[in-house]
Amino acid sequence: MGTLITPLSGWGRYPVQSCELERPERYADLRANTDSVIARGQGRSYGDAALNENDRVLLTERVNRMLDFDIEQGILRAEAGTTLAEILPVIVPKGWFLPVTPGTKFVSLGGCVAADVHGKNHHHDGSFGDHVLALEMILADGSRVSCSATKRPELFWATVGGMGLTGIIGEVTLKLVPVTSAYMKVQNRAAENLEQLFNLLQDPEQDDRYTVAWIDCLASGANLGRGVAMFGHHADADHLPPSLGNPLVAKPGRSKNLPFDFPGWVLNAKSIGAFNDFYFKREGGKQRPFLSGYDAYFYPLDGIGQWNRMYGKRGFVQYQCVIPDASAYEGIKALLEELSASKRSSFLAVLKRLGAQGSGMLSFPLAGYTLALDLPVRDEGLFGLLDKLDEIVLRHGGRVYLAKDARLSAASFRAMYPRYDEFMIVKKSVDPENRFGSSMSRRLEIGGGRHE
Amino acid sequence: MNDPILILGATSAIARATAGAFAARGHAIYLAGRDMDELPRIAADLRVRHGVEVRYGSFDAEATDTHAAFLKSVIEEMQGLSGVVLAFGYLGDQIAARDFSIGAKVIAANFSGAASILSHCANYFEPLKNGFIIGISSVAGERGRQSNYVYGAAKGALSLYLQGLRNRLFPSGVRVITVKPGFVDTAMTYGLPGLFLVASPQDIGERIARAPEKSADVLYLPWFWRYIMLIIMHIPEPIFKRLKL
Numbered sequence: 139m140g141t142l143i144t145p146l147s148g149w150g151r152y153p154v155q156s157c158e159l160e161r162p163e164r165y166a167d168l169r170a171n172t173d174s175v176i177a178r179g180q181g182r183s184y185g186d187a188a189l190n191e192n193d194r195v196l197l198t199e200r201v202n203r204m205l206d207f208d209i210e211q212g213i214l215r216a217e218a219g220t221t222l223a224e225i226l227p228v229i230v231p232k233g234w235f236l237p238v239t240p241g242t243k244f245v246s247l248g249g250c251v252a253a254d255v256h257g258k259n260h261h262h263d264g265s266f267g268d269h270v271l272a273l274e275m276i277l278a279d280g281s282r283v284s285c286s287a288t289k290r291p292e293l294f295w296a297t298v299g300g301m302g303l304t305g306i307i308g309e310v311t312l313k314l315v316p317v318t319s320a321y322m323k324v325q326n327r328a329a330e331n332l333e334q335l336f337n338l339l340q341d342p343e344q345d346d347r348y349t350v351a352w353i354d355c356l357a358s359g360a361n362l363g364r365g366v367a368m369f370g371h372h373a374d375a376d377h378l379p380p381s382l383g384n385p386l387v388a389k390p391g392r393s394k395n396l397p398f399d400f401p402g403w404v405l406n407a408k409s410i411g412a413f414n415d416f417y418f419k420r421e422g423g424k425q426r427p428f429l430s431g432y433d434a435y436f437y438p439l440d441g442i443g444q445w446n447r448m449y450g451k452r453g454f455v456q457y458q459c460v461i462p463d464a465s466a467y468e469g470i471k472a473l474l475e476e477l478s479a480s481k482r483s484s485f486l487a488v489l490k491r492l493g494a495q496g497s498g499m500l501s502f503p504l505a506g507y508t509l510a511l512d513l514p515v516r517d518e519g520l521f522g523l524l525d526k527l528d529e530i531v532l533r534h535g536g537r538v539y540l541a542k543d544a545r546l547s548a549a550s551f552r553a554m555y556p557r558y559d560e561f562m563i564v565k566k567s568v569d570p571e572n573r574f575g576s577s578m579s580r581r582l583e584i585g586g587g588r589h590e
Numbered sequence: 591m592n593d594p595i596l597i598l599g600a601t602s603a604i605a606r607a608t609a610g611a612f613a614a615r616g617h618a619i620y621l622a623g624r625d626m627d628e629l630p631r632i633a634a635d636l637r638v639r640h641g642v643e644v645r646y647g648s649f650d651a652e653a654t655d656t657h658a659a660f661l662k663s664v665i666e667e668m669q670g671l672s673g674v675v676l677a678f679g680y681l682g683d684q685i686a687a688r689d690f691s692i693g694a695k696v697i698a699a700n701f702s703g704a705a706s707i708l709s710h711c712a713n714y715f716e717p718l719k720n721g722f723i724i725g726i727s728s729v730a731g732e733r734g735r736q737s738n739y740v741y742g743a744a745k746g747a748l749s750l751y752l753q754g755l756r757n758r759l760f761p762s763g764v765r766v767i768t769v770k771p772g773f774v775d776t777a778m779t780y781g782l783p784g785l786f787l788v789a790s791p792q793d794i795g796e797r798i799a800r801a802p803e804k805s806a807d808v809l810y811l812p813w814f815w816r817y818i819m820l821i822i823m824h825i826p827e828p829i830f831k832r833l834k835l
Contacts, residue, residue, distance in 0.1 A: 140777070140779070140780040140781030140782060141781050142780060142781035159781075161777070161780050162777075163601075163602075163603055163776075163777045164601070164625065164627070165627065165628065165631060166627055166628075200603065200777075203631045203632060203634065203635035204634065204635050204638040204639060205631060205634045205635070205638070206634060206638070207638045217631070224639075228638060228639055
């Protein structure tokens with residue numbers, strides 16, 4: 139089988155590293171054929187999680203067969219290369235939905251498991267791994283084993299959130315959730331500052347199955363943290379206007395591609411500020427609840443293909459962290475103040491509430507609030523700022539999300555992920571020669587430091 | 591079953607995409623191939639995605655003495671066929687030119703095996719006065735090049751065979767369509783240097799499934815390969831033989 143040596147990056151387009159790509163089309167070819175290999179689905183992690191500099195990257199995109207869909211029970215079994223975008227048009231017309239979905243549908247099932255992704259409903263429904271009934275893994279010795287929360291649970295919970303380092307995820311069996319329509323009922327509420335925003339997200343009266351808040355990062359002083367909280371749930375078919383037709387088929391939107399890299403100057407404090415004012419007024423001004431197709435609601439950025447090119451050639455870093463409930467407000471406030479003082483603008487800032495910590499040993503979510511910032515890489519000064527943000531996160535007992543990360547230090551990683559030792563016991567038992575590795579695992583010294 | 595289509599050599603990326611495009615049009619599908627681990631996976635996927643009837647079975651292009659019985663069993667199981675797509679092929683490598691034991695395999699898979707199963711398919715469709723046969727040949731079959739002339743010769747022979755078959759079946763109203771793909775992004779070409787204008791298997795599959803609705807007898811995919819080949823065919827031999835192609 140042919141391999142392709144090529145510069146490769148994650149969704150943030152930073153860093154770019156030369157990797158040796160292999161793209162199997164048969165299930166039997168999902169194997170660790172070299173000393174060091176990492177599986178890569180759609181390459182939607184942002185940093186170096188799915189890179190393996192000067193080593194093998196196994197693309198799973200062609201091993202994407204849906205193997206069984208039990209329409210009565212809402213159980214789907216599919217190969218790990220299958221994307222959520224492929225699954226949705228199959229399940230939604232039959233009255234089922236993904237139990238958890240990240241902000242893009244162009245992700246593979248394997249990636250969702252490896253990063254134990256979360257959605258806007260984490261505070262009600264947990265993360266992706268909580269809905270996985272079983273996995274089939276291809277281990278370093280080539281054996282195929284199945285695992286679940288009850289069968290080889292240590293392997294299962296090391297793999298959920300394990301960034302692909304325990305083996306290749308071959309098949310995923312997922313429990314879906316029932317819906318009666320393809321529409322969401324959404325209610326927006328504006329907040330003039332961070333305190334108001336927290337109050338909105340905490341208020342049990344306002345709470346809904348899905349909640350998320352957008353923050354205007356350029357607002358400072360008394361308006362620091364002003365934003366719009368968005369609440370939603372799956373609309374009941376009985377409450378839809380008949381003009382929409384079949385409730386399980388949402389009217390499709392159009393999609394566009396961003397055809398070129400924006401020059402660096404396009405996104406500056408002024409242009410972002412103008413956008414934020416516009417967005418705050420438009421979204422915050424929606425006083426009444428409204429209906430939205432699930433696509434527009436869950437995947438607004440998927441409508442603009444390759445939106446990552448907006449940040450220019452040098453790419454961007456997405457910084458996402460979580461701060462535990464007890465210190466969440468102070469922690470998030472300190473982060474926003476640090477960002478504001480740095481005069482760097484984040485085009486996209488998202489605040490979400492997370493529920494209880496799950497069982498994945500290296501899973502990101504814990505009960506608290508998570509903040510995500512998109513920061514273009516324009517100069518090395520950015521990394522100094524991010525180190526300062528790490529200190530704030532650590533001081534407040536939080537952690538950084540590995541699926542987004544490109545630059546965390548090994549020491550900070552250890553301090554943020556206390557179950558690392560437990561993870562390593564499992565990793566060593568199934569992968570004693572450390573064959574599953576990535577640029578991220580070497581940077582974070584997971585399973586040892588740099589290899590030769 | 592709804593207008594069943596037989597896909598011969600069903601595990602390649604082009605074949606899988608073609609089967610998907612026919613399934614999306616509501617056709618029942620029969621997948622034939624050697625890899626009995628892969629066939630049930632592809633079959634399950636087509637059922638889940640498109641909700642059509644899909645069967646599969648073992649088929650070896652080189653075992654020509656099994657072809658008659660194989661086709662008979664498929665026709666019985668599917669209660670008839672409305673079309674056949676011949677999608678198998680074997681590239682081999684340059685060694686095929688120097689070592690005829692490999693070259694023989696390339697010819698057996700791409701030409702002899704194809705001619706054998708297609709003769710049975712033609713005999714089935716001819717009296718029905720209905721149906722289509724799509725043969726996936728290659729632009730490599732247009733002109734011999736040092737890099738893969740055994741493969742090219744076998745595919746060229748297949749193109750000629752399909753041309754003759756088209757001529758024979760025309761009075762019966764059975765369509766015979768020759769598909770000549772250029773570079774397609776498949777396991778066969780992945781990582782090869784010097785490729786350009788590489789098409790996705792999905793695009794090719796969609797075009798192939800559309801072919802029976804259109805009138806063209808010979809289909810270059812994507813379309814511009816017709817013109818690339820036109821130029822290549824017109825390079826005079828005294829010059830062509832000096833080129834490193």
